[in-house]
Amino acid sequence: xxxxxxxxxxxxxxxxxxxxxxxxxxxxxxxxxxxxxxxxxxxxxxxxxxxxxxxxxxxxxxxxxxxxxxxxxxxxxxxxxxxxxxxxxxxxxxxxxxxxxxxxxxxxxxxxxxxxxxxxxxxxxxxxxxxxxxxxxxxxxxxxxxxxxxxxxxxxxxxxxxxxxxxxxxxxxxxxxxxxxxxxxxxxxxxxxxxxxxxxxxxxxxxxxxxxxxxxxxxxxxxxxxxxxxxxxxxxxxxxxxxxxxxxxxxxxxxxxxxxxxxxxxxxxxxxxxxxxxxxxxxxxxxxxxxxxxxxxxxxxxxxxxxxxxxxxxxxxxxxxxxxxxxxxxxxxxxxxxxxxxxxxxxxxxxxxxxxxxxxxxxxxxxxxxxxxxxxxxxxxxxxxxxxxxxxxxxxxxxxxxxxxxxxxxxxxxxxxxxxxxxxxxxxxxxxxxxxxxxxxxxxxxxxxxxxxxxxxxxxxxxxxxxxxxxxxxxxxxxxxxxxxxxxxxxxxxxxxxxxxxxxxxxxxxxxxxxxxxxxxxxxxxxxxxxxxxxxxxxxxxxxxxxxxxxxxxxxxxxxxxxxxxxxxxxxxxxxxxxxxxxxxxxxxxxxxxxxxxxxxxxxxxxxxxxxxxxxxxxxxxxxxxxxxxxxxxxxxxxxxxxxxxxxxxxxxxxxxxxxxxxxxxxxxxxxxxxxxxxxx
Numbered sequence: 001x002x003x004x005x006x007x008x009x010x011x012x013x014x015x016x017x018x019x020x021x022x023x024x025x026x027x028x029x030x031x032x033x034x035x036x037x038x039x040x041x042x043x044x045x046x047x048x049x050x051x052x053x054x055x056x057x058x059x060x061x062x063x064x065x066x067x068x069x070x071x072x073x074x075x076x077x078x079x080x081x082x083x084x085x086x087x088x089x090x091x092x093x094x095x096x097x098x099x100x101x102x103x104x105x106x107x108x109x110x111x112x113x114x115x116x117x118x119x120x121x122x123x124x125x126x127x128x129x130x131x132x133x134x135x136x137x138x139x140x141x142x143x144x145x146x147x148x149x150x151x152x153x154x155x156x157x158x159x160x161x162x163x164x165x166x167x168x169x170x171x172x173x174x175x176x177x178x179x180x181x182x183x184x185x186x187x188x189x190x191x192x193x194x195x196x197x198x199x200x201x202x203x204x205x206x207x208x209x210x211x212x213x214x215x216x217x218x219x220x221x222x223x224x225x226x227x228x229x230x231x232x233x234x235x236x237x238x239x240x241x242x243x244x245x246x247x248x249x250x251x252x253x254x255x256x257x258x259x260x261x262x263x264x265x266x267x268x269x270x271x272x273x274x275x276x277x278x279x280x281x282x283x284x285x286x287x288x289x290x291x292x293x294x295x296x297x298x299x300x301x302x303x304x305x306x307x308x309x310x311x312x313x314x315x316x317x318x319x320x321x322x323x324x325x326x327x328x329x330x331x332x333x334x335x336x337x338x339x340x341x342x343x344x345x346x347x348x349x350x351x352x353x354x355x356x357x358x359x360x361x362x363x364x365x366x367x368x369x370x371x372x373x374x375x376x377x378x379x380x381x382x383x384x385x386x387x388x389x390x391x392x393x394x395x396x397x398x399x400x401x402x403x404x405x406x407x408x409x410x411x412x413x414x415x416x417x418x419x420x421x422x423x424x425x426x427x428x429x430x431x432x433x434x435x436x437x438x439x440x441x442x443x444x445x446x447x448x449x450x451x452x453x454x455x456x457x458x459x460x461x462x463x464x465x466x467x468x469x470x471x472x473x474x475x476x477x478x479x480x481x482x483x484x485x486x487x488x489x490x491x492x493x494x495x496x497x498x499x500x501x502x503x504x505x506x507x508x509x510x511x512x513x514x515x516x517x518x519x520x521x522x523x524x525x526x527x528x529x530x531x532x533x534x535x536x537x538x539x540x541x542x543x544x545x546x547x548x549x550x551x552x553x554x555x556x557x558x559x560x561x562x563x564x565x566x567x568x569x570x571x572x573x574x575x576x577x578x579x580x581x582x583x584x585x586x587x588x589x590x591x592x593x594x595x596x597x598x599x600x601x602x603x604x605x606x607x608x609x610x611x612x613x614x615x616x617x618x619x620x621x622x623x624x625x626x627x628x629x630x631x632x633x634x635x636x637x638x639x640x641x642x643x644x645x646x647x648x649x650x651x652x653x654x655x656x657x658x659x660x661x662x663x664x665x666x667x668x669x670x671x672x673x674x675x676x677x678x679x680x681x
Contacts, residue, residue: 003040007031011047019098025051025105032112033149038159041116041151048109049166056173060099061106110170110184112149116163118191119155119199157201164188164202168210172309178316180215180309180360182222189223193286196279203286207293214305214312217294218360221373224287228376231280281383288386291374296397302363311358319361371402378411384422391415391425395432405437416447421461423451424468431472445482448472449559452489457501463609466504470605473512480518484567485559487512487519488552491571499580500608500625507603509569510589514602517595522569582629 007028014024025048032044055061151159167188174181192198192206210216298305302312302319311317359365382390391412399405408429415426427448433439448469456465473486487509494505513519552567578584592600 003031003035003037004043007040007043007047011043014047014051022098022102029105029108029112032109035149036151038151038156041149041159042162045113045116045162045166049169052106052109053169053173055102055106056170056175057177059176060102061174062176110167110187113163113167113170114187114191116149116151116155117160117167117188117202118195119160119197119202155199157199160199161201161205164205168205168308178309178311178314179356180219180307180311180358182219185216185219186223189220189290190227193223193227193290194283196282198286203289210308211293212295212306213308214298214302214366215307215309215358215360217298218366218369220290220294221366221369224290225369225373225376227283228287228373228380231283232376232379280381281386284377284380284382285386287377287380288382288390291377292389292393292397294370296370296401298363298366300363302361305361307360311356312361317356317358317361319363320357320359320365367401368403371398374398374402375407378408387415388422388425391422391429394429399429399432399437405433406439409433409439409441413441419451419453420456420459421465423447424465427451427472428468445472445478446558449485449489450557452486452493454493454496457493457497457504466508466605466609470508470511473508474515476515478516479560480516481565482559483512483516484519484522485562485564487522487569488562488564488567489554489559491569492552492554494575495571498626499578499583499629502575502578502580502583503586504605504608506572506575506583506586506589507605507608509572510594511602513590514594514597514600517597519565520595522565522567523572523590524568580629582632 010024010028010031013021014028017024028044028048032041032048035041035044052061155163167184171181171185171188174184189206192202206216206220211220305312307313307317378390394408399408402408412426412429412433416423416430418426427444430439430441430444434441434444452469456462459465473483490505490508490512494502494509497505513523550567550570551563553562556562572587572590575587576584578587589603594600
């Protein structure tokens, strides 16, 4: 409590006294770097944040930033204009010396805040002396301390959120009013993405409060693009989900990549050195989370955008021209600007100050950067879980916003070969490219046919898998011989699948035959008399080479060559004797005249996939699992119960021997006395 009261007293003096109490900054930084008491650390952060936000709003921090020009000294009469005397005068200027001192203290504060916000992703000089930045080393005055805060390694979620919020406040004022500090934001986000063990509350703060702003969105995309581009050429094997070693880069390299991508001047490769950098799979997951939370599109009118630095709200910035614009567009833009200047008057235009330009204020640049960030991420060796999340997001979040969606064809084709749900999700992306973007992919249904394997019925993701399969087979323009192969494949899989899987396969067969009435002949397609006689002689070349042999080639990978249309769905007749009564009853949905589309309807797959209650065809009530089948059977109303009936006076009183059951109850068995053995008839 005494330490907290001391911090609060120092903060009060600093905020009320201004420059007269500026030395309190050094004391508060010393307390922040040495204390392990979180309330004291929070109070110090809040006080220092308010002081430096006020200084940044007045333009006093811009001089101390990396790459900033040196502020000129006051004009003095110098004999002969000696340059050495001018430099000495600049050093003796009190205002310049104060700003330089303020810049050093500000550098120490940002180092401490980044270390806390990223929960150890930015190592302190105390744990890694080589990681101290030049700015932090220069700040090593009494109390300034380049060492990171003592509470950074064990910072709670609340303290990390306070530090991250303070950094975001400094981002909007560091370079002056209405200017977004890409340098500081890149270091914060780079440490969050490339660091290990970053608090989830810090990501939530970024996603919930800041991601909707146009400038934050732009520099988030730029940071993700820079990190992904740097690690796209990772060593072979890095990024596999089974590897847990530290394959990923240090956040120092990440900071350098971010600084180069954002064009923020000279980067500081050791500014965000990581004590425990994240592995490449974790980096890919973090980048994917950012892209999934990032708005996929902004309002068409940039005047409706919101910005964290406040530039759009107060009309303080104009859009930089898109670097990819054509010569024709550039000429029209310049003509429009000239016409606007002429309409506003040359005098007014000369009197008005030049409006700063920013890339993030250009709608075309925002759209292009969104696609580039996604493409850079997809070049990484994504782990399986991240790859599936990305494939799920592609149809709605990425493909509509890409200038050339066909560039994803190679990635999707490669993912199809992995099989399972990953292959089905990749097929969904290829389906959109084929139907909406003119991609030619003749092996589409061949790849879909290869994904229908027995393991699909027992996979955890079977619900999404079969929904996509139903979507791909919903078109009536697919050739009948191709659909026949799918119907035959589902019927064959139903023989060995579990009862819920068998009911699902029967539903697919029902829907396919209803969509393609020409397949109705497969429900009853025995060989003709002449073909049977020829088959008996072993020389037949008709539908069936010999009696009892199905011509359907299950091993043929091409559904068009499997000869399924020449076969019949005899498997459905076998399913009528299935051991599960609900399966045998569900086959009756195929007894209707499926060519009459007005009196029949498709079987709803939602109930069979466990997504809803209800019955499909009257027999699939609550299907989708064994538990659902048991509940349906127990809830079924019986019209008659089977009982054992015996005439009056003849009910058995024992199982064997005198008074036992009649001999006719044991047909085929001969009962003998004990010890004589028993024999079967």
